[in-house]
Amino acid sequence: MKRLLVTGASGFLGSRIIEYYQDRYEICAPSHTDMDITDKEKVAAVLCEFKPHMVVHSAAISDVGMCEREPERSWKINVDGSRNIAEASAKVRAKCLVCSSDQVYFGSQARGPHKEEEDVVPLNVYGREKLLAEEECLRRNPECVILRLSWMYDTRTLKEGEHGDFFRTLAQRLRTSEDLSYPVNDVRGITDVNEVVRKLERCMEIKGGVYNFGSSNDRNTYETVLVMFEELGWDTARLKKDEDSFGASPRDISMDQDKLKKSGIIFPSTVESLVRNMRDILLLNNN
Ligand SMILES: NC(=O)c1ccc[n+]([C@@H]2O[C@H](COP(=O)([O-])OP(=O)(O)OC[C@H]3O[C@@H](n4cnc5c(N)ncnc54)[C@H](OP(=O)(O)O)[C@@H]3O)[C@@H](O)[C@H]2O)c1
Secondary structure, eight states: OOOOOOOOOOTTHHHHHHHTTTTSEEEOOOOOOTTTTTTEEEEEEEEHHHOOOOOEEEEOOOOOHHHOOOOHHHOOOOIIIIIHHHHHHHHOEEEEEEEGGGGGGTOSOOOSSOOOOOOOOOSSHHHHHHHHHHHHHHHHHHHHHHEEEOOOEOOOSSSSTTTHHHHHHHHHHTTTSSSSEEEEEEOEEEEEHHHHHHGGGGGGGSSSEEEEOOOOOOOOOHHHHHHHHHTTTTTOOOEEEEEEETSOEEOOOOOOOOOOHTTOOOOOHHHHHHHHHHHHHHHHHHH
């Protein structure tokens, strides 16, 4: 059995990786207290002992607001911690997959869908940390596969207390009679986390470098929900445009999929996945 080490295993993505791969890999999933990724020696020792074939590095301060409030702490974790993982992976010759973010494109002069080789100047602390982490990881370990993830969701809650997401928030709001308002000034891919999890194994075979890794979406969030409602035959009267969010600096962090497709990895579009998942939930609830 091949060995897989996952950082951030208690998190939203990490817990789903463990669930999906547990029968097919021997897994090491050190908790934050077992292996603080900012502790370089500890990271090296854990990887040296377990000798993974593949490492998925998902540990991070993923809360954008928290990074703004605590830049020093988040820098240590998101940049220094990532570098430690990439370096230790290189020493044990493990293929290292590093979770980055579409937020690196926020502030980019170019219009979306953005390509990996574009010059980027991220606007927020989180985006800057992720970008620097990408560069540091590739410098220490050129075989690293950097995954620029988009906004991920699941239809189910795996663990009490995990952070919310687009799909479950929408599903919850649908049960109320309130208006549903979504930003018109935000264009971004929204991806089923299970698609991400299933495709990770394929990344073992791709060349080191940066990859956009998620569903394509050229619609703003309001239009995304509108099209979803139309496809499902739902009344769109409840949908309202939120003109304020990102009004001062409209955001388009949608990602181009060409490089990933050339590596044989194809995600369904954001709307396609959302509609399919919503239909599955409705079927489940009706049975
Ligand atoms: N969720 C999204 O939509 C999204 C979108 C784009 C990119 N990403 C990126 O994808 C990755 C996974 O995101 P996520 O949503 O699963 O994050 P998450 O739910 O916030 O989980 C983060 C994980 O990191 C661990 N962690 C934090 N500091 C650590 C440290 N110093 N040492 C060891 N572990 C530490 C946390 O453990 P404790 O809770 O015990 O501290 C937790 O298990 C992150 O890199 C994130 O930036 C996520």
